[in-house]
Amino acid sequence: MFRNFLLLLLGVISMNVSAQLERKPLLGARIEYVSENGNSGCKVLQVIRGTSVALRLQENDLILKIGSQSFLSVDEFITHFLDFEPEKEIQLTVLRGKKKLNLKGKVIARPYEKDDNSTVIYDEVSYKSGQLRIIINKPFNKSKMPAMLFIPGYTCNSIDDLPNNHPYKRIVDAYVDAGYVTLRVEKSGLGDSKDTPPCESCDLLDEVENFEVALKKLKSLPYVDSNQIIIVGHSMGGIIAPALSAKNQVAGVVVYGTTARSWFEYQLDMYRVQNALAGMNPIEVEKSVIAQYDLNYRFYVKKEKLEDIAKDPAADRILRTTWQYDGKGKIYSRNAEYWRQIQDYPHLENWKNTTAKVLVQFGESDFEAFSKADHQQIVNTVNFFNPGNATLMTYPSTDHYFAKSGTMQEAYNKFSNGQIQQLFDEYNQEVGLSAVKWSNEVLSKKDVTTLPEKGWKKLNTERYPGKQDDITFINEKEGWYVNGYGSIYNTKNGGETWEKQLEKKGTFFRTIAFVDSLVGFAGTVGTDYFPNVTDSIPLYGTRDGGKTWKPVDYKGPYVKGLCAIDIVKEQYINHGKIDYKIHIYAVGRVGSPANMMVSHDGGATWTSISMNNDCKMLFDIKMFDKNNGFVCAASDEDMEKSNALILKTSDGGKTWKKVYQSNRPFEGTWKASFPTMEVGYVTIQSYNPDPNVKQQRIAKTTDGGETWNEINLVEDAGAREFGIGFIDENHGFVGTMNTGYETKDGGKTWTKVNLGMACNKIRIYKDANGKVYGYAIGVDVLKGEF
Structure with a gap:
């Protein structure tokens, strides 16, 4: 059958919220109905967030009652749960082992979606006797924009609050990033929708009406060009999409993984x-x-x-x-x-009556919409009655859920075994990007993904659900980045396209640096800090530009993990010619212990040094030459006791001097940027759980790091700082958990700038002609030209 992913949860950055529909509660746990040992109820498979955390639910708890109500299925439990209003008290009776407990707490509301590249607008539309929730992503543009209506598959799952790595969210993001307004509508009875029939009770005609009112709403938006609307339908959405386009004028229809037969x-x-x-x-x-x-x-x-x-x-x-x-x-x-x-339903009649351009997408490993002939039949039908209007695109090794998951057998096995996270990870971004490219051509738009002349622009990379940590370039064209999936990517065209050179499951790559186009090193965070990380090798090296990677041997104390690498090229005269000695320094880690690895022969041999007597965690290193430099550190491995710390060395790391230490707990430094030998900046991270502690700070030096002063960044408890990069003494950028900030006066004032979420590393470069450019990495990868 056509199945959507089962969502794990019930149920700047700019946002606009309608006041008419109230927010529904969020359980925030995965549950299944079971009968075991004479008891029946909802077993907790995973506690993630929301009300489940507030109630302190635990995995394997068996929920017997909600309030005074018992239930006979997950659906019945959810129905009772949704009767509770956010902020009201709720009580669950659970069986934990052999002990029966009454858990009490406040109901937590579902959070609103946020997006770096658009204003997220929560609105509603009338349907039958009630209202449906709609979610609009409006790019930051003052002119009228093209738009996309998204229609999901058949299941009764909410399309609100999708995680960043959900395939539907990735499709929406691809259109938003290309400058399209996007609109999603909840199916009847789902999400915040009010006084509408339960989704499970609705028939197909009800559902067509559901999405038709959404299309009319989209056309009515004042910032939408009603002549430039694309409908995108997945799975059963590929049946509803032509039902709409047969009766309503749209510019294009994209369907993926559908059918044409009875x-x-x-x-x-x-x-x-x-x-x-x-x-x-x-x-x-x-x-x-x-x-x-x-x-x-x-x-x-x-x-x-x-x-x-x-x-x-x-x-x-x-x-x-x-x-x-x-x-x-x-x-x-x-x-x-x-x-x-x-x-x-007259599927082919609807395609016959569709005058819009049509793109039919087929994944060759799709074990649900498995018939390529059906997809071709749609194309043949459209083109018979409207010659040249339809196109078929096929995607090798790609399954029903847009995942590049291997053969059809491999895709089936992964889904049957419940490997949903792996399918999320294997999302084939070409599906969304090619749909956007086709839509642009249909609308006679130029490629809006082209980088602007100035400022930051998101590159077309695979979206990562968390913070990606490092990126490096040897020139404007060739670079590499790494992430926690054990992946290393390479580009040879300035980030326009990327090739995955390595995927090493169980490895969390934290840092990467290259000496030249062939020699490079990638550090890992090590085990016992992030879940599912099994690789204990701290450093890998390549001698062929990243095609192959091997563990690096070293002498000295065991290194648990690394967070940063810095390379120093020492110029000298070699037989009458200028040559360079290559010194490489690597430090880590977050979570302790503190160690440094050093090579003075370009990475041929390495020595490790314990720095645990000087600090307990190490996050970044900046060396001006083989002797002088700084590290960003933390004073204690327990963040509750830790201060932010900066250490200086004048002998290549043999000894260190404390030059800055904060006087507040829950702090550590993170990343450093020195636009000159005298002026430097370091981000200070605060993990203080008190929401009233809002001030975020940066450490700055103007005397080569001998003394440091704190400057204020922003008052926002959620703006945990990460990466930092300065073009010159005054002009620089800081990445935070939520967004980015820019200063042009040395940190006296800051303005928001789009650096994506959790931007961890900002690399600023200057070419031989003085052109300044940069790359930034977090959830996404961005390129800047200045």
Whole structure:
């Protein structure tokens, strides 16, 4: 069947919120209904955020009651939970081991989405007797803009508060980054929607109406060019999209992973394909299809009621095990009439009546919308009645969920084994980017992803759900970046495109530096700090530009992990010619212990040095020459006791002198930038849990690091500082958890600037002609030209 990802949760940066629809509560946990040891309830599989954290739920807790109410399914539990208003008290009765507990706390509301590249507007639209929640991403543009309406698959899951690595969010982000207004609408009864029928009870015609009111809303927005609207439909959204475009004028329609045949035929072939992937032998597969044939014919063609079909015990068994029949008129978690209407719906007629341009996308490893012939049939139909309007694009090794997950068998295995996070990680960004490119061509737009002449612009990289840590370039064209997935990426065209050179599961790459186009080093954070990290090797090296990487040998104390690498090129005369000695310094780590690795022969040999007597954590290093430099550090491995600390060396790291220490707990320094030998800046991170402690600070020196003064950045408890980079003594940038900041007066005043979220490293470069450019990395990768 066509299935969306099951969301894990129930249920600057600029935002606009309507006051008419109230925010719904957020459980923030994964649960499943179980019966074990004589008790039944919702078992907690994972505690993530929201109300589950406020109640101090734990994994494997069995929720028996919510308030005084018992329940017989996850859906019933959710229904009761959604009756509670945010900030009101809630009580859950849980079984923890053999002990029954009453957990009390306040209900936490679902957070609002935020986005660096657009204003997120929460609005609503009338539907039947109530209102549906709509979410609009409006890029920062004063002129009228093109727009995209997104239509998801069949399941009754909210499209609000999607994590950054969710494939639907990635599609939306691709359009937003290209300058499109995007609109998502909740299905009836979902999210903040009010007084609308439950999604599971709605039929297909209800759902078409659901998205049609959203399309009309999109066309009415004053900042949208109503002649430049694209509809994007995934899975069952590929059936609803042409239903809208057949009756409403739009510029283009993009569908991915859909069908064109009758549902009776499709479902029989689905069993044939998926049962084979499940391991049935060919004879068993055909027997299973024959057993299904009569049921499908009776339900879809003869229009018999499920209740009548289920009177036969053998049919009832197949319905409940294969069709997910609940005995109450639902199959595959939706109203049975929903599916029967798909059988009778005029799919090809809708495509015939669509005068818009059409892009049909097909993933070759899609085990749900598995028929390339169906996708080609859509193209053939459109082009027969409107020649030249439709195009088919195929994506090798890509499955139903936009993931580049291997063969169809590999994709099926990952989904069946519940490897949803891996599918998220394997998102094929080419699906979204090619859809955007096609849309631009349809609208006769120039490629809006071209970098501007000045300022920062997000590059087309795979979105990472957390903070990516380091990026380095040897010239304006060639560079590398790393992340916590054990991935190393390389570009040879200034970041326009990237090639993944390495993916090492269990490795968390934290820092990277290159001596030249061939020799480079990548440091890891090590184990026991981030989850699922198993690699204890602190440093890898390459001698072929990143094609292959090998562990680096070193003498000295064991190094747990590294957070920063700095390279010093010492000029000298070699037989009458200018040459360089290469000194490399690496330090770490966050979470302790504090160590340094040093090489004075370009990385051929290394020695480690413990710095635990001088500090307990190390985050960054800046060396002016082989002897003089600074490290960013923390005074204690327990952040509750830690001060921010800067140390200076004059003998290449043999000894260190404290030149700055904050007097506040919960602090450490993070990254440094020295635009000159005299003037330097260091970010100070605060982990103080008190929300009233809002002031964020930076340390600055004007005397070569002998003395440091604190300057204020912003009053915002959520603006934890990360990367810093200065073009000259006065003009620089700071990345924070939320956004970026720019100063042009040496830190006296700061203004917000788009550096993405959690920008951890900012590298500023100058070419031989004096041109200044830079790269920044966090959740996204950006390039700046100044």
